[in-house]
Amino acid sequence: MKTHFFWGRLLSIPLAVLLACALSSPASHAEDEPGTIEDRLEKLEKQNAALRKLLESPLGAKPGNAAEELKKTSSGTSATEILALPAQNAPAQTVDKAATAAASKASTIFKFHYKNGFWAETEDKNFTLHIMPYVQFDNGWYSVGDNINTTMDTRLNDGSDLRRMRPRFEGKVFQQFSYQFEFDVSGGTDFRNLQVDPQAPLFITDAWMAMDDIPLVGTVRIGHQKEYLSFNNGTSSRFQTFMERPLIFDAIEDPFQFDNGVTAFNSFFEKRLHVYSGFFRTGTRTGAFGIGDGRYAFDERLVWFPLLDPENQRWFLLGAAGSVRALPYSNFATSANTSTLLPTIRFFNRPTIRAGGGFQIPRIISTPQLFSSDVETIMIFGAQGAFGRFTFGGEYAAAYLGETFLNTMPGYVPPTSSGGRAAQSIGNMSADGFYVQALYFLTCGDHHEVNTQIPGWSRVNPTRPFMFRRSSDGEITKGPGAWEVGVRYDIMNYGNPLFQQAFIPVAQSGGRYQVVNFALNWYLNPNMKIMADYTYNLRGTGQEGGNGTFSAFGMRTQMDF
Secondary structure, eight states: OHHHHHHHHHHHHHHHHHHHHHHOOHHHHHHSOOOOHHHHHHHHHHHHHHHHHHHHOSSOOOHHHHHHHHHHHHTTOOHHHHHHHHHHHSOHHHHHHHHHHHHHHHHTSEEEEESSSEEEEETTSSEEEEEOOEEEEEEEEEEOOHHHHTTSSSOOOOEEEEEEEEOEEEEEETTTEEEEEEEEOOTTOOOSSOOSSOOOSOEEEEEEEEEEEETTTEEEEEEEEEOOOSHHHHSOGGGOSSSSOOHHIIIIIGGGSEEEEEEEEEEETTTTEEEEEEEEETTOTTTSOOOOTTOEEEEEEEEEEEEEEGGGTEEEEEEEEEEEEEOOEEEEESSSSOEEEEEEEOOEEOOSSOOSOGGGOOOSEEOOOEEOSSEEEEEEEEEEEEETTEEEEEEEEEEEEEEEEESSOTTSOOOGGGTTOOOEEEEEEEEEEEEEEEEEESSTTOOOOEETTTTEEOOOOOSSOOEEEEOTTSOEEEEOOEEEEEEEEEEEEEOOGGGGSTTSOGGGSOEEEEEEEEEEEEEEETTEEEEEEEEEEEEEESSSSSOEEEEEEEEEEEEEO
């Protein structure tokens, strides 16, 4: 680099001398004093510098203009004036093109900043990327008798786990298009299937793209996404107020929490009315893939805000949702070398405090494997509200199946898991339950905001984030964070007299499960919180054994961006 600069400088000196001599007038020479050799070299250096700046200028100048600048340089004109003239004399079209190119280049340069996550975006916001990792680390302890532990598919054991560990990537393309990709790599991944060995810890939650701001329609989203039937599923797991969602979610909604499909949703009347519709392929929850002719589901949800006053921390909503869905196919072995696909479902509930990997969490109550060619019909009704520091709400959910069978479907070879028993009708099958909850912030000014785009709780932003540190000036800075207490009552029912048959184990005989959940939440700042839950559990199975109570205590440390 230095060599090129040296030769460029050496060659530019005689060029500057020749050009200056050719364009200089006799009068100008008469006025100049001969001076010393050092003076002449200094003038040549100035002319050389001016010429080099002209040649490097992004906007070209005419030769006549360049000559004028050199003449002015020799008579003492400043370099700043010289550099200004080419841009002034350049054609307007050239200037406009250069300005447009510069603006276009600036708009495609990504700028980085932090706001509840790491953002990269262009100045015109045509392209944005939001990176949002989050982690939930849980610990759980149980006090449970052998009469319960020995009648479940696996025992309740103290332990710890990464309940969720999810990187998320979301953003915008040309402002109207949005996207989101998220997957769970934790050992606590919820696969719904109880396995004796851990499964590969990869659970795709979101992989979709959407078109936003469509007149009347709102947003159309296509891909692997949530089915937003309830307030609890409309609330991100990052913003839940209890360690686990209520029992009705676990038994009814969780089997299809994520599925492949297309949704459309919008808000009307100043965001007071929310309308959500979805069309999905069933059986695509975990791997974002599935097979089965005619295995579809249709969802509809309506939410109305009679009160929506976020400035005064007051809101209240009423919601109703429904879903009609074909049961997904599962593969069942019928011999050592053959298998068959059958439409099946199983209702079950796990504890609301969990410890260990997903494959180690027992089912407190469960039905046997059920088979039906009928569609499953689901209805959900709820109300939620907040008045300053006080938050309350509840939801009811019910699922209904037409003619349902044990062991297998009529006309099919019984799976080996059924012990060779033929299809047995149990008539219609239903499951229902509800929860009610109340929460209160102990710290002034803190409250739960509501997400009006997809109704559910939003992020808590403590009025005074937790701080206890000595600053550089020696003062101790203090802040309490946001403290919240809560209580929730849960109940879930599903049973059938035929579940009392001898070949059905207690663990799969259905029953009733009730939980009283007490919570203490400490929001250190908008991105970190610590949760402590105590639960009192009442288990009633469909048979004689395994009935009783047990208690559990759990803690969660969470960080999300």
